[in-house]
Amino acid sequence: MGSQEVSTVDWQGKHVTVAGLGVSGIPAARALHERGAIVAVVNDGDDERARVQATELEALGITVRLGDGATLPPSTELVVTAPGWQPDKPLFLAAAEAGVDIWGDVELAWRLRGDNGRKAAPWLAVTGTNGKTTTVRMLASILEAAGLRTAAVGNIGVSLLDAVLGEQEYDVLAVELSSYQLHWAPSLRAHSAAVLNLAPDHLDWHGSMEAYAADKGRVFEGNTVACVYNAADPATEDLVREADVEEGCRAIGFTLGTPGPSQLGVVDGILVDRAFVANRQKHAQELAEVSDVNPPAPHNIANALAAAALARAFGVEPAAVRDGLRTFRPDAHRIEHVADIGEVAYVDDSKATNTHATEASLAAYGSIVWIAGGLAKGATFDELVTGAAKRLRGVVLMGADRALIREALTRHAPEVPVVDLDRTDTGAMSEAVEHAARLARPGDTVLLAPACASMDMFTNYNKRGEAFADAVRAHAEKSA
Structure with a gap:
């Protein structure tokens, strides 16, 4: 199926059968019911919230089965699943054995776009292990600066179904897609797409790094204008080579160095385009200054280049790239500057929940007191510590799996002082900040970049970041 069909x-x-209540399941069930389908919802959980949701759906005439998401209801002709449900669940194995197709919420949204009689907006899609949300929001900011009707949707928390079926008409959508969503989206065909980076993540869900990469690579299938890859990450370019794209679709790289033809990059503090210009062999188009990117950390400049590449693939003028980047503000807990106290910067990157994200965060600063630890999710830390060792003034560790990071520090950075907090209560953050402040010297950055998930101590990474910011503010009051 062609991209625009x-x-x-x-x-x-x-x-x-809709598998799973929640952000994607409920809109899917409603949309299908409104179109005359006979809908049954199955859900593993049977808590109070699920029962309230079930009552609302049952009032519409939708069947809901709580506490049993394993059995395929009889007569099922299609399964629509929430993205997080693993492929080896008995429900899906039964569907496969019965020859029943399985779609995710993204696939359903793709199939239903234009269903309301309006022209279907093209999708500019972004995936990758880290940086997706920031890049998609940068892209939406650039598209808005170009005067286009757009929205940042998908894995970013805004339902794609709501976007494609709502009353608002769009010229183009900036779409964040996770590997889970791409796994269940066989017919998705984007206008242009980017894979920002690839690092081991969610391997328990996908089964292997190869399967994880293959699902990420699905974002390039059927692209019509551009497949955007990271020149510093050869695995992303490999995915472009393996993709079956529309004739004329181009491979566009982005790099933090001087770009070659068909690339975007950086020259003397300027973001430049050698891909979407008349003579890319000899000419480059200035798009913005590095200082227009907020914050101008290396990995965030890479995000900006990827967003710019997708916008340029859609025909956006250079001035709109500059204006969109200038007006963009990152979400909370993503390299968020909290305060300067005694010439020491305090930065919250609680969103750095894996080693790949933390590596990028640590690379953004010259001298760091690093606050880390939490749930490791099977990660190892030797490579991360080896790369950052020369920049570490000190380390404060907390959380359930802190010993794994401490052991890596002992092996690869034995001279770096380490404070090991033997506690996992939420109050540990205040103590961590106090220890970090004592280790820091003027010009240093105290950086919360845990390289771990937060659920051993906090509800989510947002709560962890808020605890850090509160602790920093309390320290500032003591220091005043």
Whole structure:
């Protein structure tokens, strides 16, 4: 199916099973029911929230089965799943054995776009292990600066179904896609797409790094204008080579160095384009200054270049790239500057929940007191510590798996002082900040970049970041 074609499905009387309540499941069930499908929702959980949601759906005539997401309802002709459900669940194995297709919420949104009779907006898609949300929001900011009607949607927390079926008309959508979502989206065909980077993540879900990369690579299938890859990450370029794209679709690289033809890069503090210019062999188009990127950390400049590449692939003028980057403000807990106290900067990157994200965060600063630890999710830390050792003034560790980081520090940075907090209560953050402040010297950065998930101590990475910011502010009051 070509990128601009809209699929038509006769939903009337079609038996569809929706797997999972929540952000994607409920809109899917409602949309299918409104189109005449006979919808059954199955859900593993049977808590109070699920029962309230079930009651609302049952009032519409939708069947809901709580506490049993394993059994395929009889007569099922299609399964629509929430993205987090693993492929080896009995429900999916039963569907595969019965020859029943399995779609994710992204696949359903793709099939239903244009269903309301309006022209279907093209998708500019972004995936990668880290940086997706920031890049998609930068892209949306650039598209808005160009005067286009757009929205940042998908894995960013805004339902794609709501975007494609809502009353608002869009010229183009900036779409964040996770590997889970791409796994269940076989017919997705974006206008242009980017894979920002690839590092081991979610391997328990995908089964192997090869399977994880293959699902990420699905974002390039059928692209019509540009497949954007990271020149510093050869695995992303390999995915472009393996993709089956529309004739004329181009491979566009981005680099923090001087770009070659068909690349975007950086020259003397300027973001430049040698891909979407008339004579890319000899000419480069200035897009913005590095100082227009907020914050101008190396990995964030890479995000900006990827966003710019997708916007330029859509025909956006250089001035809009500059204006969009200038007006963009990052989400909380993503290299967020909290305060300067006694010539020491305090930075919250609680969103750095894996080693790849933390590596990028540590690379952004020259001399660091690093606060780290939490749930390691099977990660190892030797490579991370080896790369950062020369920049570490000191380290403060906390959380359930802190010993893994401490052991890596002993092996690869034995001279770096380490404070090991033997506690996992939420109050540990205040003590961590006090220890970090004592280790820091003027010109240093105290950086919360845990390289671990937060759930051993906090509800989520947001709460962890808020605890850090509160502790920094309390320290500032003591120091005043």
